[in-house]
Amino acid sequence: RYVRQLQRLQLLFSPTAADARGARQFVEEEALDFTRRHPDVVLYVSPRSIPAPLLLAEYLNGTVREELIASKTSEEIVQLATKLAGQSGLDIVRIRKPFHTDNPSVQGQWHPLTNKPSALIVQGPRLQPQ
Amino acid sequence: IAKTSLTSPPWPEVKLPDPAEEAKYHAEVVQKVNGMIAAGQYGRLFAVVHFASKQWKITSEDLIMMDNVLEAECGDRIRMEKVLLVGADDFTLIGRPLLGKDLVRVEATVIEKTESWPKINMRFWKRHNYQRKRIITNPQTVLRINTIEISPCLS
Numbered sequence: 025r026y027v028r029q030l031q032r033l034q035l036l037f038s039p040t041a042a043d044a045r046g047a048r049q050f051v052e053e054e055a056l057d058f059t060r061r062h063p064d065v066v067l068y069v070s071p072r073s074i075p076a077p078l079l080l081a082e083y084l085n086g087t088v089r090e091e092l093i094a095s096k097t098s099e100e101i102v103q104l105a106t107k108l109a110g111q112s113g114l115d116i117v118r119i120r121k122p123f124h125t126d127n128p129s130v131q132g133q134w135h136p137l138t139n140k141p142s143a144l145i146v147q148g149p150r151l152q153p154q
Numbered sequence: 155i156a157k158t159s160l161t162s163p164p165w166p167e168v169k170l171p172d173p174a175e176e177a178k179y180h181a182e183v184v185q186k187v188n189g190m191i192a193a194g195q196y197g198r199l200f201a202v203v204h205f206a207s208k209q210w211k212i213t214s215e216d217l218i219m220m221d222n223v224l225e226a227e228c229g230d231r232i233r234m235e236k237v238l239l240v241g242a243d244d245f246t247l248i249g250r251p252l253l254g255k256d257l258v259r260v261e262a263t264v265i266e267k268t269e270s271w272p273k274i275n276m277r278f279w280k281r282h283n284y285q286r287k288r289i290i291t292n293p294q295t296v297l298r299i300n301t302i303e304i305s306p307c308l309s
Contacts, residue, residue, distance in 0.1 A: 028228065123219070131243060
């Protein structure tokens with residue numbers, strides 16, 4: 025079972041601005057294909073009078089990411105949208121370890137006394153074997 | 155011949171057991187382990203898997219991140235071959251170097267395909283008016299290991 029972390033994509037653009045041409049082409053041609061390929065993402069298209077076209081992505085943990093799509097071709101916008109659809113809402117910060125486990129040790133964690141004979145069995149030079 | 159300090163090697167001499175007896179002992183151990191696997195008496199399994207040119211020690215339900223792009227979409231189930239080692243609480247199965255595919259089955263799903271944090275690549279020479287700055291974001295994929303299963307097919 026896999027749950028996509030992207031909740032909704034809001035495409036804000038203005039129908040008259042010159043740098044929103046790619047956004048308008050994307051809406052005309054590729055928006056339907058994109059929604060068919062990603063059926064669990066909701067795409068809101070709202071033409072408003074905004075100075076610069078934006079692509080808002082909201083994730084299930086509440087983070088909102090804004091990407092500028094001014095003067096980008098529709099293919100670039102499609103690539104951007106697929107990249108955002110594959111991401112999760114976690115912050116893009118340096119991750120210290122590329123792995124994460126909840127149960128790191130199965131056979132018991134090693135400590136310096138594993139695999140060593142106990143002090144009762146070892147025969148020293150003075151102890152007589154009983 | 156007189157015995158000096160260099161006649162025999164300094165490590166203790168080990169006598170190897172009889173090959174026939176050893177074969178019987180091996181068969182007995184293998185049967186016992188097979189029986190344990192068939193009865194399902196193992197708790198948590200861990201495995202060492204060779205993936206993306208790195209070896210990972212994985213258990214079920216844990217996350218792994220690689221610095222490359224896989225050809226699978228988000229949500230695809232992937233079966234990992236190239237299993238080097240499988241272990242449980244009481245026994246471990248060591249492969250030389252790999253274990254058979256009908257013995258172990260490691261399944262994982264692709265959760266996320268993101269980019270890394272923006273790394274700065276800058277070159278600067280002093281007194282030469284030369285500096286180049288470039289921001290690099292590597293594509294990354296995050297996998298979650300679902301299950302590790304073993305079947306009693308030892309020989």
